[in-house]
Amino acid sequence: MPAERRDPASKARLFIPTxxxxxxxxxxxxxxxxxxxxxxxxxxxxxxxxxLKDKE
Known part of the structure; x- marks a missing residue:
């Protein structure tokens, strides 16, 4: 599961892949x-x- 972080400016949740x-x-x-x-x-x-089959 991605690590959850908060953006310091907007306080939005960011999910950063591990x-x-x-x-x-x-x-x-x-x-x-x-x-x-x-x-x-x-x-x-x-x-x-x-x-090859066609040639035979």
Missing amino acids: TRERSLVRDQRQLTRSLEEVEKMKQELQNIMNS
């Missing part, structure tokens, strides 16, 4: 990018397999 939360978000983004790359590779492989 280091753990920042690293979690970073890791989730990296995982998403990796999964997208895997999906692209799967599609390329499927295309290659289909083209």
Whole structure:
């Protein structure tokens, strides 16, 4: 859970992400990018397999 802080001027509550939360978000983004790359590779492989089947 983000750490709650008060803005000294406006007294508004600010929620500052912890280091753990920042690293979690970073890791989730990296995982998403990796999964997208895997999906692209799967599609390329499927295309290659289909083209080889057509040649036979």
